[in-house]
Structures are given as C-alpha cells and as structure tokens.
Amino acid sequence: MIDLHKYEIPGHVSLTVGQGGLPKILIETASSSAEVYLHGAHVTHFQKKGEPPLLFMSAASDFAAGKPIRGGVPLVFPWFGGREGLPAHGFARIESWQLTATSLLPHGAVCLHFSLPTPEPYKVEWIVTVAETLSMELIVTNIADKEVTFETCLHTYFQISEIDAISITGLSGANGLNKLTGCDFVEGVSPIRFIAETEIVYSNTTAFVEIIDPPWNRKTRIATSGSNSTVVWNPWIEKSQRMPDFGDGEYLQMVCVESGNIATNSVTLPPSAGASLKVELSSEALRHEP
C-alpha cells in the first residue's frame, strides 16, 4: 500500500478515511473546500466559503467497492449509459484510482493528479484544481497500436435550492434528443425549466451552460473545452423512487448538467494520440445586493 501521506500539504491537502472506509482527500483553500475519494477519483464536495455547496451528494449513496457514488462528479468512461453485462457508465467511476501528485499553485489553488491503472489500450489521467472555481480535466491517451473509440462524460450533480425555481441557459439552438420520448428537437430560446422527469442529450454543442438559482441568488457556470455533448437530467418522482441509492425527495434539490463526448460525439483516437475533456465550474451572485 503506497504511503499516501507523502501527498499531504499542511493546511491544504489531508488524507482521511471517508464513508464506507474509503480513502478520502480533504482540500482547503482560502476561498473554498473540496473532497475527493480515490474510489472513482470522485469529487464528492466543492463549496465556496459563504455559499451553499455547489455539488449535490445523495444521503443514500453507496460508498463501496464496485458501486458508483451517487452525486458529486461521477467520471463516465469509456462508455456512457448501459452495456449488457457491464457496469453502467463504464468502469472508471467504480475503480480505485492512484493519487500521483499534489501541489499548491500560485494564488493558492490546490492541484491533484490521479491516474487510472487500466489495462491497454488507455492511459487515463485526471487533474482536479480547487480554487475559487473547480476545474477538472480528463486526459485519455491511446497507448495501443490501433485506433480506439470511447465516450467520456463528467456526470456532474449540482446542488440547487428547489427544482421548480431554477432554470438552465446556454443551450438555445442546440440539437437535443429527448431520451424519454426518443424525439429529436432543436432547443428553443427560453431557459430550460423542470416540471417532470427530464433526460436530454444535446450534441455538437460547446457553449457554456448556466444554472440560474434565484432563491439562492446564485448563477453557476459550466464552462468546457473538449466537450461536444451536454446532458441535462432530473429523475423526478418515479425514477427517484426506483433508485435505491437516492432519496425519494432528493430530486427537488439537484440537477445534473453533464459535459463530455457521447453517442455521435464519441471520440476516436489513432495510436499515441490523446484527448482532453476539461470542465470548469464557477459561481457568482445573481444580484449584487446593495
């Protein structure tokens, strides 16, 4: 067992035992705090000082080998969705990752590097930077001698005041596929609001998306690079009741805005080539109170 304590940075990075006895990394900066489990290299918490948490975590989540954590930022790789006889959303989020480096950057940001001990054909690196914002980058390199095709997605769960109070902007004009009806459509100009179970995959879209949360006076921006797909998901009542690792009423306090490359935006890499998916989460007040 590698001695992980060598990666600690006093006052900024510490290692502890989290839920389910899983190793957890605590990060503190002048403006924020965060938590990352080695299980799935899963960011489970990010909160700016003086604000509610930015990420949602289910109180019913599993924290166990072989099971995904429900909330935070599940790392979806190398496929999105279900595969017969295989783990949904790929294996990356249920594998134990290696912490390979930690550093304190100028201006006080904390940077963590992880790698996924996968067999060929992939080399997979994950970089999490905690500051006033939360930046996450997934770098996949093809180390085989033939091309590979895969999907990636940061399946981010956002904490919100109330599902019927928020709206989502930034996807106007994007090509949407409603996964519940199977219908393709072009997103209109009005902000997206939620009145029922919602699962939409937007393709060929690189615009930043914002979650507008008036009761919390908060605007959360999801800015990306290397992402061509966005998924917007809320399970609503019935699906929430069917998920054992999710509270029946928790759909009221969360929304998923997921960034990556799925379906028609899957990634194909020739030998030795690499691809980067980067997401930066930031928040600001909607109204600057006098």
Ligand code: TA6
């Ligand atoms: O991103 C939406 C989705 O594909 C939904 O179909 C729902 O299954 C969600 O992901 C959560 O998937 P999970 O495997 O984490 O339960």
